[in-house]
Amino acid sequence: MKLGRLNHIGVATPSIEESVRYYRDVMGATSFHKPFDLEAQGVKVCFVDTPGENGTNGTQIELIEPLGEGSPIAKFLEKNPAGGQHHLCYEVEDIEDARSWFEGLGKRILGPTRLGAHGTPIFFLHPKDMMGQLTEIMETAKNGH
Structure with missing residues (x-):
């Protein structure tokens, strides 16, 4: 199994609208997805693009807002009312190979493989097995997202 690039950093927020203003007005971001x-997954999502080297896309910021009280992000925001970093997402070429790799290492996978916000298969790894960081593993999108 070979780890790919850091695709995005998930940031929980009580308001995507306010977070977009922050990334635009304070951080100077200019590219936002609808x-x-x-x-x-019980969330509302908005991706913020960051520039990469030589005109390529950099790592995205995934703003995630809860959709209702049952959302896992709602629970996160109860403990962190202002929001904050929720997870890191790494790309892999083959999601099933990656899942088998992590399972073979004894890492706890949280739930089944499912479609993520980019429309590609994902799964999450337990923070206690990943140096304290909730980690999303995402199959590399075929269309470059």
Whole structure:
């Protein structure tokens, strides 16, 4: 199994609208995707693009807002009302190979493999097995997202 690039950093927020203003007005971001609901995961999502080297796309910021009280992000925001870093997402070429790799290492996988916000298969690894960081593993998107 070979780890790919850091695709995005998930940032929980009580308000995507306010976070977009922050990234635009304070951080100077200029490229934002249209927010959308990802009901299967109980979140509203908005990606902020950061520039990479030589005109390529850099690592994205994934703003995640809860969709209702049952959202896992709602629980995170109860403990962190202002929001904050929620997870890191790394790309892999083959999600099933990666899942088998991590399982073979004894890492706890949280739930089944499912479609993520980029429309590609993902799974999450338990923070206690990943140096305290909730980690998302995402199959590399075929269209370059």
